[in-house]
Amino acid sequence: MNMLIESINLKGSVKAITSKSYAHRVLICAALSDKSTTFKIDEFSEDILATISCLEELGAKIEIDGSKIVVYPIVKKETIPILNCKESGSTLRFLLPVATTIYERVIFKGEGRLPERPLSDLVEEIENHGVKFSSRTIPFETEGKLNYKESFNISGNISSQYISGLLLAAGILEDEVEINITTKLESKSYIDLTVEVMEKYGIEIVESGNKIVKRKSYKTIYREATIENDWSNAAFFLCASALGDLISVEELNLKSLQPDREIVSILRRFGAKIEVKKNIVNVYRRTLKGITIELSEHPDLLPVLAVVASISKGETKFINGKRLRFKESDRIKSTVEMINNLGGMAMEEADGLTVIGIEKLKGGIVNSRGDHRIVMAAAVASIVCENEVKIVGSEAVNKSYPKFFEDFKILGGDICRQ
Structure with missing residues (x-):
């Protein structure tokens, strides 16, 4: 699809x-x-x-x-x-x-x-x-x-x-x-x-x-368990907020052990303004500047952070991400391809990539390569594109976030399935 x-x-x-x-x-x-x-x-x-x-x-x-x-x-x-x-x-x-x-x-x-x-x-x-x-x-x-x-x-x-x-x-x-x-x-x-x-x-x-x-061995202590909500997928809308108008992401645990909670501090380093109210995170767009991002502890954030980097002033370097070669796609290669296909400037490195920020992306066609995170990152990139974005293989989102496009549309996204 x-x-x-x-x-x-x-x-x-x-x-x-x-x-x-x-x-x-x-x-x-x-x-x-x-x-x-x-x-x-x-x-x-x-x-x-x-x-x-x-x-x-x-x-x-x-x-x-x-x-x-x-x-x-x-x-x-x-x-x-x-x-x-x-x-x-x-x-x-x-x-x-x-x-x-x-x-x-x-x-x-x-x-x-x-x-x-x-x-x-x-x-x-x-x-x-x-x-x-x-x-x-x-x-x-x-x-x-x-x-x-x-x-x-x-x-x-x-x-x-x-x-x-x-x-x-x-x-x-x-x-x-x-x-x-x-x-x-x-x-x-x-x-x-x-x-x-x-x-x-x-x-x-x-x-x-x-x-x-x-x-010791397993014993059921609590007959009712609580599963906390996901920082990895919340990151897409937090980054979208850093690129455009305010999107409040609700019901996040700020004390979570999930490594991708670091998205908050990374966006702050880019220059975005962060506001936290109980379990709600607000990200406000400000002038964004390129930074260096270590990927070894939170590799799944690469695609959407590369989108943020693509319109940030200067150079952003992503390092120590060799393991990303073995995700649902070669995620270093597919992220570089996504940014370049949309009119940005990204260069592949052995264990990461470098992105040179420009004022605005042009839009274009992105092949998901079967990778759910490429699909969602490309959708977020549409916010900073002059023209429409076509995502080939968008059904890959079902791997982690089946209702992503539902939420995207509720937030005002203009999407058309082909």
Whole structure:
């Protein structure tokens, strides 16, 4: 599906949607616990539905009534589970250790670019602990259960999800489990998020240097859980506000451990005025100036921040984003392509990019490359374009924010599906 967007300022207020990162973790912890948990998810993205489907395949019972969801613990089945993770890297990396802890044999499948995304370090470490793989990349079948007698040694600079997956699986056992991180750790906030959710389910986590120790097993403490709202997707409308008229983004947790909450301080560094009232964030446009942005802790912000950079005075450098090469698209390449196709000036680097700000973008055609964040960034870019923006493959938003264009239209966006 293609989307045609006219150049019109957005204005108004929008409620942040449920955090995908938080929801994955709560769903898994609830399924591994000893009693049912009830909570709300107001936006069932494709990634969240993938995790729900896989948990059901593992033996969890999950009831959905509108936004209300009840998760009952996994009851092991006699058949071999077939887990289709769709395009969700989180689902695959979290559930690979979990499933191989519970089952002797599991079949894993995926779609899109998921088979190309990094997994080898996690596969190798799981192999070191007694599990055989029919292939190094999905689709594959595993044989043997994960052995926890020895500590785990895993890299921290490829994907923090490797570590989160091992932690989530370790919570199944009562015994102490030790995980040693063998490299510099990137995106630590996502591990902190995992720890925060696990602790709400009775798990004790002790961190010391590059070592993480898990103690105790899952116990349902709160029969009703709260899932906080999403900073990653809120960032698109916060940036839109920095580029045009005021958009108030509501129901955000300013004390969240989500790394993309840093969007507030990054926009402030660009020169935008930020106003916070309880759980509402207002961003006011001011003269924007180029800055240097470190991507290792919040790589998902790159596409929309590149749009902000495209009309900021001077040069903006994005650095230490090598992992972005392995997202739903090569996100460094697809971000550069988006900015240049819209009449901006962006140059690709090995681990990032440089954007030279101009007064206004021209508009044009953007190919999403199947990447939800490119779609939403291109839509935000329409605000600062002289002409319309056509987005090819706009359905990619369903991966994380299915009602993005609904909210975009409510805020005054002029869109036409083609």
